[in-house]
Amino acid sequence: MNNRLVALCVSAGFLCAGASNAWADAGAHTMVTPADLSWGDVPSLPAGAKVAVIEGPLNEAKPFTFRLKFPANYKIPSHSHPAIEHVTVIFGTFHMGVGDKMDTSKTTALGAGSAAIMQPQTTHFAWTGSETIIQVHGVGPWAINYVNPADDPRKK
Template sequence: MFSFRTLSAAALICTLAGGSALAQTGNDVRIISGADTVAWQPAPPMFPSGTRMSFLYGSADKAGPFTLRVMIPAGSVIPPHTHNMDEMLTVLGGSIHHYIGPAITADQDKVLTAGGFVHLPPNVPHALKAGTQGAIVQVSGTGPFTMTYVNPQDDPRHTNR
């Protein structure tokens, strides 16, 4: 699993579930100097246990652009789901198996490594599985963001974490 040093406790962060906007520096400029200065926190319960998240810009639950990073533990699966918006996903570290469609099938398995990119229009069902070293992905879009599991029983919010 990739791990990055987190910012000091004074760092300003935003949670997907909490909805507070990430504070911006003057004139809406936001600079993160390197991977070691990204502030990670537990992801909301709609993601697999152990997943961590960092908001780099914006707030996914409000109208407007956002960019976030997701650190997915090795072997973790995000079952088939859809989003209400265009999603742009870039693999920054590790690898993911990406699947398009309402089920995870071998014929849809596309392995993406660092630098790999996916654009998904709204409501396209897809899934992913982190590789053996885990993965860090960056997601950009325009909120508000929703995530709906194709099979509601796959939603981690309906199971004990």
């Protein structure tokens, strides 16, 4: 594939990343600004996180895009996902590490504009020092499976 075609495909992917559920299901062209986002609680994450779904549904085998907003000093215990997960840091610093147990000394600090790609079933964890917003996208269904079931807020 030549470089011009690769650039065109990458550009098209970035243009579609902000699409809404209407685009995914009906083919309509949609643009979303930060002011358009509607934030809600996330039952599958520890208290304090907020989610804004841009494209989905998250529980079906369809493309999804959502943003997560974390407060300062937030921790996500070690977990995995059944499908590939693409993370882009929008604001703040998202510290990510790989492994079955949270170890804040073994993380990479991802600042705004940084990205991470987690392969299916890869156990990883994250934390923030200040308010942070990330964007997650992939093809569903999206789910979070905690290494330690006691860490799962849905079971408390």
